[in-house]
Amino acid sequence: MTATEQPFDADTPPARPLTITELAELAGVSTATVSKVVNGRSEVAPETRALVEGLIRRHGYRRQRRRVSPAALVEVVIHALGGDYPVEIIKGVGQVARQHNLAVVISDAPDRETPGRGWIEGVLSRRPSGVIGVFSGLTDDQREQLVTRDIPIVLVDPSGDPGPGFPSVGAGxxxxxxxxxxxxxxxxxxxxxxxxxxxxxxxxxxxxxxxxxxxxxxxxxxxxxxxxxxxxxxxxxxxxxxxxxxxxxxxxxxxxxxxxxxxxxxxxxxxxxxxxxxxxxxxxxxxxxxxxxxxxxxxxxxQPLCEMAVAATGMLMKLVGGEPLPQSRVELGTDLIIRGSTARPAH
Amino acid sequence: MTATEQPFDADTPPARPLTITELAELAGVSTATVSKVVNGRSEVAPETRALVEGLIRRHGYRRQRRRVSPAALVEVVIHALGGDYPVEIIKGVGQVARQHNLAVVISDAPDRETPGRGWIEGVLSRRPSGVIGVFSGLTDDQREQLVTRDIPIVLVDPSGDPGPGFPSVGAGxxxxxxxxxxxxxxxxxxxxxxxxxxxxxxxxxxxxxxxxxxxxxxxxxxxxxxxxxxxxxxxxxxxxxxxxxxxxxxxxxxxxxxxxxxxxxxxxxxxxxxxxxxxxxxxxxxxxxxxxxxxxxxxxxxQPLCEMAVAATGMLMKLVGGEPLPQSRVELGTDLIIRGSTARPAH
Missing domain, CATH: 3.40.50.2300 (Response regulator)
Known part of the structure; x- marks a missing residue:
């Protein structure tokens, strides 16, 4: 009997994270259903999804035997696309992703504060190597969902406080x-x-x-x-x-x-x-x-947006490779660029 | 003996496209090498790649038994990213891709005329459902490589003549x-x-x-x-x-x-x-x-760039589904938008 096959007692949850089989037993659903939730598939009733997510949050989740290898993708989740701000970020992510033979997926999040609910299921189903987020921060649920699936995330220019230890890159x-x-x-x-x-x-x-x-x-x-x-x-x-x-x-x-x-x-x-x-x-x-x-x-x-995205994607690649980050928050300097719109006051 | 296993004589090429085994025999290389070329992997000597691609071009290529299913991705290949032109295209592609549960991958092609050589290997290795191209057109080689892998492509606002029957969307x-x-x-x-x-x-x-x-x-x-x-x-x-x-x-x-x-x-x-x-x-x-x-x-x-991208992605989805296109070239109308930069001449 291997560690993953040991009998499981629903009344005394073990300290280690649960496997899909154990989560299914605990929730009283099939392993196929738990697997669908874990992989962000859509054909699960909202109540069942909430039940399983709740158990994962409480007990943790651990992959059974064969580790599912992530897709060769970096996903950029960005608030409403428009203007050249997002283009600068996409360029920076692309520079680093190319060096790691990863393709760049763009998801358009509905607002700048926190990306909408549909977004996270998309990420879970695509199972990218990592996520670059351009928004305020994640809800606790979203954070947990990514952590349990081993999908690291780094925020660029977060508008809110991403919380202590959350990897992010900003400017001075x-x-x-x-x-x-x-x-x-x-x-x-x-x-x-x-x-x-x-x-x-x-x-x-x-x-x-x-x-x-x-x-x-x-x-x-x-x-x-x-x-x-x-x-x-x-x-x-x-x-x-x-x-x-x-x-x-x-x-x-x-x-x-x-x-x-x-x-x-x-x-x-x-x-x-x-x-x-x-x-x-x-x-x-x-x-x-x-x-x-x-x-x-x-x-x-x-504000060096492209370089900030380069730095964030570099941090993401470290996390993907299982390396620790020397620091979770990086700030790049800003420079005043003097052009023609400023002069001495006329009077 | 099934059709794919019938003996093959190198001197009299059959009329039907060749399998990987047959291509390997003809080229005098391993099936693993042919498979790497077909799947856009990099670890193949350029001469060997050219030899195998030449045979594929001459005889055609046909998948053996199990069809590899494409990734749930639409790839947008675009000349140097910059300004809000590409953002409009990406938005339009995203609208349609979302409806089909496909993610959007962005590749930055080095120039507007034809995307660079490295680009096509990336596409072949990712095996997207289809490609939206924003550049002049494809070389014959590139076209052949996509056709033999069943990866359809539609061009948006092509700067050159994509050739008769090549699916594209432009403006008036x-x-x-x-x-x-x-x-x-x-x-x-x-x-x-x-x-x-x-x-x-x-x-x-x-x-x-x-x-x-x-x-x-x-x-x-x-x-x-x-x-x-x-x-x-x-x-x-x-x-x-x-x-x-x-x-x-x-x-x-x-x-x-x-x-x-x-x-x-x-x-x-x-x-x-x-x-x-x-x-x-x-x-x-x-x-x-x-x-x-x-x-x-x-x-x-x-020039309705976003709508043009929507139309192109709609055509692409038809091609992905194996449906014929009612027309290969679509042109959307243009409208004069009168604002403040035009007036009667002063003198």
Whole structure:
């Protein structure tokens, strides 16, 4: 009798993770059903799936004998595809995946916070070698489902807190906010506005804190009226810029917190007949390839998205190979790229 | 004795396609080697690979007994990733693939004309259900390699002539060129320049022909000086715009043939201190999501890239299911989207 075949008593769960046979016995379903749940197949009633997932969560799950080898795929799960942000990530993942003879699968997750439910079943059924996630974080359930199937995941630019020890790659958001604001202060601006991302997005909070600290170090009082709450989208940037530029004492410079919102600020300035940088200085964040072609070219904080994806995929390959990570959180530096959208204030 | 086991005489090749065993006998190599070539594995000497591929091309290849089932993947092979053009295609493919429970793999091909050699081995080893190609066309060898492995392919917006009967989806390029130029004529422009794509790109040739016909129908003589040869890239558009706008008799309007080149025209106008549309009208082609945010918003010919990818993937699913295609070439219509970059000429 081998270890996997030893008799199992439902009343005294053993400390070691359970096999499919043991889970089936405990749940009172067939091994085929447990296998379907484990492999993310769809033909299982939701209640049965929940029952089996619950048991896996409680007791753990361990593959029987032959280890199923993963498919030669890396899966990139990304919030709503659009613009060149995702392209930069896909390029970086592709560079590393190619070296490991892995193909890159793209899944479009419905929103940026956490990917939808359908997503995880897709991943389980495809059984990729690993997952690169571009979203806030995983629910505990989703995390457990990946862990029990030995599918590692690394997050890139997570908008939330992925939790301690969760592997992720971000950028120096606070330093970026600091250097963007310092650049404007150095040019002589004193009424400097900021348009933030959503409140729950930690990269936005870090950029805002960098902005506040730069003002404070320069002895400039932060004016709450000059802090606009955006959503990281073009339209939000445009709406906030309209509000700011119509204040009795409008700002002479706006730090837009991402390139999309800077695009919205350009539109608002165009609509109001203001010239950039003569009447208004603008700084973005990201340095997407397209912003070099805005007129004037956008001064922005470069967040090295492609290199971040390269670093994340390198970490993922270590995890796939069973190697420990020297550190679970990696932050790459940001650089201020000065172009034509910033100048001394006119008055 | 079954059909696959019948004796085989190397001097009189049979009319039916050969099995791996027969190909191995004929080539004087092991069946394992033939199998590696058929499955796109890398550990085969180039000469041996060429020998086996040559025999497959001459005699055909037929799977022995058990049919290998394809992976639940659609592979998108695309020229250098960048900007939002590929994102539109990936979105469209994803919409249809999801309905068929297929994941989308992205491969980055080195150039737009024909994807590089390494690409095809990747596809053969992954054995996707089908391929969506965004490039000019396949070499005869590549085509044969996919046909013998039962991997169907459909091209989207091919820049070359894919050959008769090759499944592809394009747009009404000629009509788009015609309507762009007519719009400028209707506004009163007579000195209308065009910046074309590369000479070998058929979509560009069709747009140029539409431009010529519109001028001809309006009784306006085409001035060869006003035809600029571009490359479909931003920099090319900018360089040609500088040349055109410095002519003794500069154009009052430019049809830029794609949105990238229109972006280059905007930059040139900005550099020369010209206002769009007051001093210069500009029309693009594609209607990528970002051009709505150019200042002023770009008037352009909408090429429905996402819908084209949806149509191509629908055709691919038919081919995967063994259904015949009602037509191998599908063209979707283009629409002129009038925004703020076109107006009556000032003088």
């Amino acid at each position: 958001n606070w330093s970026g906010g600091l250097s963007a604001t310092r650049h404007l202060l150095d040019l002589g601006h004193r009424r400097i506005a900021i348009i933030t991302g959503p409140d729950w997005a930690l990269p936005s909070r870090a950029r805002l804190d960098g902005y506040r600290t730069a003002l404070d170090l320069a002895g400039v009082a932060a004016d709450p009226e000059l802090i606009g709450s955006g959503d990281f989208l073009i339209e939000g940037g445009r709406a906030q810029a309209h509000r700011l530029l119509r204040l009795p004492k409008p700002p002479t410079a706006i730090f837009a917190c991402n390139d999309g919102q800077a695009t919205g600020v350009y539109r608002a300035a165009h609509e109001l007949g203001l010239r950039i940088p003569h009447d208004l200085s603008v700084v973005g964040f990201d340095d997407l390839p397209s912003v070099e072609w805005m007129n004037p070219p956008l001064t922005t904080v470069r | 390029n000629w009509s788009g060129g015609l309507s762009a130029t007519r719009h400028l004529l209707d506004l009163g422009h007579r000195r209308i320049a065009i910046i074309t794509g590369p000479d070998w790109a058929l979509p560009s040739r069709a747009r140029l022909d539409g431009y010529r016909t519109a001028l001809d129908l309006a009784g306006v003589a085409a001035d060869p000086e006003l035809i600029g040869s571009g490359d479909f890239l931003i920099e090319g558009g900018r360089a040609q715009a500088h040349r055109l706008l410095r002519l003794p008799k500069p154009p009052t309007a430019i049809f830029a043939c794609n949105d990238g080149q229109a972006t280059g025209v905007y930059r040139a106008a900005h550099e020369l201190g010209l206002r769009i549309p007051h001093d210069l009208s500009v029309v693009g082609f594609d209607d990528l999501p970002s051009v709505e945010w150019m200042n002023p918003p770009l008037t352009t010919v909408r």
